[in-house]
Amino acid sequence: MAAEMVPATNDVRARDRLFRAAIELFNRMGYAATTVREIVEAAGVTKPVLYYYFGSKEGIYLAILEEARKAFQARVDAVQQSGGRVRERIFSLSRELFRLFRENIEVVRLVHAVYYGPPQGAPPFDFDAFHYTFEAVLEHLIEEGVRVGELRPGNIRAMVTALHGATGACMEIALAHPEVGVDETELDQVLEVIFEGIARQKRRDKEQHR
Amino acid sequence: MAAEMVPATNDVRARDRLFRAAIELFNRMGYAATTVREIVEAAGVTKPVLYYYFGSKEGIYLAILEEARKAFQARVDAVQQSGGRVRERIFSLSRELFRLFRENIEVVRLVHAVYYGPPQGAPPFDFDAFHYTFEAVLEHLIEEGVRVGELRPGNIRAMVTALHGATGACMEIALAHPEVGVDETELDQVLEVIFEGIARQKRRDKEQHR
Numbered sequence A, B: 001m002a003a004e005m006v007p008a009t010n011d012v013r014a015r016d017r018l019f020r021a022a023i024e025l026f027n028r029m030g031y032a033a034t035t036v037r038e039i040v041e042a043a044g045v046t047k048p049v050l051y052y053y054f055g056s057k058e059g060i061y062l063a064i065l066e067e068a069r070k071a072f073q074a075r076v077d078a079v080q081q082s083g084g085r086v087r088e089r090i091f092s093l094s095r096e097l098f099r100l101f102r103e104n105i106e107v108v109r110l111v112h113a114v115y116y117g118p119p120q121g122a123p124p125f126d127f128d129a130f131h132y133t134f135e136a137v138l139e140h141l142i143e144e145g146v147r148v149g150e151l152r153p154g155n156i157r158a159m160v161t162a163l164h165g166a167t168g169a170c171m172e173i174a175l176a177h178p179e180v181g182v183d184e185t186e187l188d189q190v191l192e193v194i195f196e197g198i199a200r201q202k203r204r205d206k207e208q209h210r
Helices: A012-029 A036-043 A047-054 A057-080 A086-103 A105-116 A128-147 A156-176 A184-196 A203-209 B012-029 B036-043 B047-054 B057-080 B086-103 B105-116 B128-147 B156-176 B184-196 B203-209
Strands: none
Touching: A012 A036, A012 A047, A012 A057, A012 A105, A036 A047, A036 A057, A047 A057, A057 A086, A057 A105, A057 A128, A086 A105, A086 A128, A086 A156, A086 A184, A105 A156, A105 B105, A128 A156, A156 A184, A156 B156, A156 B184, A184 B156, A184 B184, B012 B036, B012 B047, B012 B057, B012 B105, B036 B047, B036 B057, B047 B057, B057 B086, B057 B105, B057 B128, B086 B105, B086 B128, B086 B156, B086 B184, B105 B156, B128 B156, B156 B184
């Protein structure tokens, strides 16, 4: 990078302001419609500061997503390194990812807009990794739970989807209706439903009675 | 409507072609970027034909959504008018809505793009009605199930979210990864998990042993 590109003051707060301004503008106007000039004006810095930290509009966009990916992986790793009952670890994992989702709801909005929105010319990013990682960890936890006798044997793929769906449903409410204020307590209750089941008489009970 | 706006041939297939062309263009280019001219060219008709049937670009967009809403309501009504065990009706409702979702996946894509995407100037539409209707019917079914002793008493709100989440998770896979080919069989298996629970020893069992 040429020396003249380096801003006079290496102000880490300038990087943060650019980050936040970009997220806000991408969400309000769309990624395609947002210009570098609008981002630097909203952040109160000059263009070279953006180029110094991020290289380009694509660069700041990818930095936003990469930071989200790292934060996601850190929560997953923390749960994977923890011990205790499988049930507690599944609750923990779901809760941590739901909390991260809510803490970064504006980045989540941007991800949804690019993933589901019309083509906006944004550089490619592996959004599916979030889902696949969550599902892979759930799958390992369920397998362990069945092995140690904490969970019943059954269709593990369907169990993963049920648990993923529970967290996904709470996430969707948090995203579409923040005014509802859905929180970890509600998520716990939904996970509890999946652990306990909603049928009064279980097929297993019936089988035992035969 | 002025007489000169009426197309020479009242060709119902022209309406269908316009409908399909609009969905395809809105998805490929975005609602905002699509013009009436592009829609009529793709449909092989003239502008007055579009104006005759739909009035405007907004009109064709709202007609697409309104048709989806009617089809959705028809499936909900059919299940509500059916009898049988609550379990079967919950499975039926979820399956029917999942099937409708898959049959209209391109309209679903459009709904997601407008709902989650950047502002595109599309006229307002009550997208939330789909979710709220599904949840209201699930809630009534669960309440009935508890009343007749088919389902265990518990947190009905959490049960609704668990069931909604199951269908939502299958829908999301169908939308994001059509190549996986998730179908009603998988959905049934996920619903089965929620009815039966995944814990080996239920809290209720433990309580009975005290």
